[in-house]
Amino acid sequence: MAAALKIGQRLRGRLGTYTILKSVHENVWTASGTDAGTVIIKTAPVKRLKNEREILDIFQGCPHIRPLLDQTEEPSALVLKFLQDNLLKASNTRKLDKPEIKFVARGVLEALNVFHQAGYVHTDIKPDNILVNYGNETDRFSDVELGDCADAYRVDPNADPFEVGHLIGAAIFRSPEANLQLRWGTATDIWSFGATLISLIWGQDWHIFIPEGCSADDPEHPTQVLVKQASIFGPFPYSYKDIADEERQGILAAINNHINDNGLRKPFSMAEDPELTVEDRNFICKIMRMDPRDRPTAKELLEDPWFN
Secondary structure, eight states: OOOOOOTTOEEEBSSOEEEEEEEEETTEEEEEETTTEEEEEEOOOHHHHHHHHHHHHHTTTOTTBOOEEEEETTTTEEEEEOOSEEHHHHHHHSOOOHHHHHHHHHHHHHHHHHHHHTTEEOOOOSGGGEEEEEOOSSOSEEEEEEOOOTTOEEOOTTSOTTOOOOOOSOTTTSOHHHHTTOOOOTHHHHHHHHHHHHHHHHOTTOOTTOOTTOOTTSTTHHHHHHHHHHHHHOOOOGGGGGTSOHHHHHHHHHHHHHHHHTTOOOOGGGOOBTTBOHHHHHHHHHHOOSSGGGSOOHHHHHTSGGGO
């Protein structure tokens, strides 16, 4: 169970003392440090806190990954770099323009490239886990960093291809293979990055895979998200037979039939919208491949002409 902190409470770390200023959201506070200025204090159940600390130790000093500054023992907490906002709030306040979107997209991909090259999956890429500092009149953002590494996971490249994958992240940003609880790997982050990119292009808290009339706590929610994913970027290809067991192949067939029978197919490749350029659309379609084996890597995306 995560420790409960109070405003004004002082925590002693290895490198300094921190006074709690205010709650940001559950288990996350801002604090003032004796030498570090404003910082973030994060508590969590022991296992999650230990995992995040170990992950941040591995990637300490890597660009675009929020660093660990210190840790406290009583209560157990992480002291993290403070950034002014996250992209969910920032894009709700004012939509990002294309240069701003490309600036943050490059930062996220550079962070993912470091994660993936080391064999790790972040598992929870979404706008509110991408943190920013504001810049000046010329550049809206000065820094972009990936946060919330508590669920980052090292994948086993030799695992059984039919191994059941544990659920990760929010369903509307989760890849099709992860929503199906198939074995997932670094390509699941690439899908989540693409879903995040779509949300940033339109802004105003609009997310492409939210199913109509189905709340996030409904047991059918992941299945309804799959229907949205397949209707926009599908159908599920025949190649899924190599990664899905018979039960899940049956689910995929039922989803494809449901979409076809009800005229739900809305291919993103044919989307036309004032917010979307042809280059944007092509870049997103390159990312949002239903078969994870067909998705580009973070490194490949960083070299894409879209950034030029």
